[in-house]
Amino acid sequence: MEHERILVVDDDEGLLHLLRMRLSALGFSVTPCTNGRDALAAARQETFDIAVTDLRLRGEDGLELAEELLRIQPGLPVIILTAHGSIPNAVEAMQRGAFGYLTKPFDDKELKATLDKALIQLRMTREIQRLKSLVKELYGLENVIARSPAMQRLFQQVAQIADSDATILLTGETGTGKEVLARVLHANSRRAKGPFVALNCAAVSEGLFESELFGHIRGAFTSALAAKPGLFQSANGGTLFLDEIAEMSLPMQVKLLRAVQEREVREVGAGYATKVDVRIITATNKDLAECVKAGTFRHDLYYRISVVPLAIPPLRERKNDIPLLAQHFLTQSVRRSNKDVRGFTAAAMHRLMVYPWPGNVRELENVIEKAVVMSRQDMIVPDLLPSVGPSADIGLKPLTEAKEEFERSYLRNVLQMTGGNISRAAQFAGRYRADFYKMLKKYGLHPSMLKERVDYDSGGIPHAEEEVKDV
Template sequence: MKGTILIVDDDAAHLRMLQTVLGSLGHAVIPATDGSEAIGIAGEKPCDLILMDVRMTNVNGIEALRRIKAINPAIPVVIMTAYSSVDTAVEAMKLGAYDYLTKPLNFEEMKLVIERAMEHLHLALENRSLKQKMGLDKSFAEIIGSSRAMEKVVEMARIVAPTEATVLITGESGTGKELFAKAIHANSERGKGPLVTVNCAALTETLLESELFGHEKGTFTGADRQRNGRFVQAHKGTIFLDEVGEIPLAMQAKILRAIQEREIQRLGSDEVQHVDVRIIAATNRNLEEEVRKGTFREDLFYRLNVMNIHIPPLRQRMTDISLLAQHFLQKYVQKNRKEIKGFSPAAMDVLTHASWPGNVRELENVVERAVILAMNPYISEKDLPQTLTAGSPVSSGAQPAPGALGGKSLEEIESQAIKETLEKTEGNKSEAAKLLNITRTTLNNKLKKYNILS
């Protein structure tokens, strides 16, 4: 397998020799003469492997390895060391180095180690993709996310799916509520029946009643024939009431009867029709608050809220952003017939630090736009909207606002750093301790000291 290799060595002759050898094997080579330079390159340019010497004048290989792994934990790093410093190579392995080579180098051994490392990286990416899809039933595979928050939501949805329970899916606009509704329906006993979706926010009260329950011929202007409503169309299947919080108060009583009794009447008809449907509803509103304000019926709320599935906004599951971005990249690269391999580190950094008020839908739109605009094999931060990049420290080179921590004690700053790191790692103490460069025992002591819940 061929790829881009970053070679780090402060011996100019040795560096040139490695460039020649690896170049002759078909690899693209990026040279660096010091650990600090390697750290900068790893944060800016995509590379498949790093081949790095341990002994360097300014920043040595061990420190560079530690900092590169903080930027990109997935990249394989192969350490070069003299026979006399094998203990240092073992230390590097503990810090996450993929392997080490002893000097003078055996080129055949080097070739095998590099091939094995690249194959390992390729398989890891492939396995992550397969693991994302396998083990999830049917259309749950379309729900992208490996964060703890999403794993909990998906597990809840998988438990609820085979039942007949009414489900209320809540969450901000763009979080994927309809995707969950489809997955729940597909994995239920009604999966072979219809899934009928009604956007309750898009219709006036009269049109909504006709849409849901149907009408008789001549009931209103334009009703030139009898028409069955969505409840009847969903018979033996599922009806998905999207944006149910937008239903006018007067209409809510009729919805309540349909849910309670599973019977409806067409507009202009006295005939009662029994329907066998499952109800899934979704809203971006806080219905409990709407009940307190008197704009949503309390009895309807409790009928809908038998099982509640809340989808967290994207800003609360930042670890899912890279997975989602890669998923959308593949989708739109194929759709637009473009040859784009991925995102530059700087572009991915912008994506993972954006606030995403429009959630997954906004991220998808941004990636689609970037695929269309990109002229290079990797999407750069220049291909992203200015609204994302303007405030990005990475793209603008801006420093944190002066005085942002001013007026705080060192203990307050330390407590804040621990809290933010735990949020970033979703409560994973081992990972948080690594990022903070302290032991897990020290982290636990500080959690007790600052009374931080874990």
């Protein structure tokens, strides 16, 4: 209990001094107060782990003080000190938020036992809050690493449906992050306080599937020495995520269909069904509609699990996310390997951008981890990354050079479109005539070099199809 801070309030200075000595001996840092006003002032200035206050304070109500302390520091365990005749009041205090009470006189063992219980509750509360914050940090929509338009559209859909109980089908190639998105949906739903239970359907043998999903009673089969709940029961109040749903056999699909429809399961060996409260999210890297046509997936189950279908785009279709993801994985790998790698050279980042990523985000993560481990300098270089051929390693040109090439090509095209007419070319480019001349001089261009005539209408503007072709 070392370093735990405790606020003690009692108008009996003798008892207050005795409590201070006892609590200090137990390892607490004690802040004593003789009235509620000073106690509230102390609570506003520092955070306490426990508060102990007398029920009867001179001119003040200990119950009201306890309530005020809880308003200032929600979750603070408040212990009420009371005489034998005031136990009903102490019970009322607990109903109004106090942790517990001690009747006077009390011995050190009783005091320590009560404080220990209060600390256990406090630590559990703080751990729950820490885990909630961690989940929100990991899976809050605002923190998911994706800035591409495709992923932003996907997250708009997620934000709309996360808090519903709609059954969701996630589709996408291997490595696109289907389980991560399932966790995002769970963490942003009203079921976030409940369990998130995941099962890879391809990893469970046919003989164990029913028992794994629905559980079994004792004696249901030879090795069933004890009853075991299934994943549906384990996910009660939360979310059940079934990955690789297309790998489920047709007989098991029939049994899953009933569970999805009725939200009830029958344990193996049981003669009755049990209701379950779960939200179901499924995922696959296959085209389930094609599986239905091929007869390997039941059409009625397909319609049941695809109430809201969400497609996760492959990494090659969300190139804007690659630099963000690469830097994120780099930071994680550097932390794990304890190496001093700061980032990527321009050529290395270019190689990451042009690589097709057949394994998607999972492949990118593995590639970055390998590069960090193999790196001998503080920057990741192209040689540490996968290549798609010599053409992919042609580096991106500096911005100034690329801009100049574009401007030179643009001026040539505009002059060709206008037959070398400077006034029309300047008007088309949205520049003053003098400024347009300066640009031509900068790039060594002259109208006489580019007098390729085109047809114009009476307003001096190219015909639509010619303008499109040239531009």
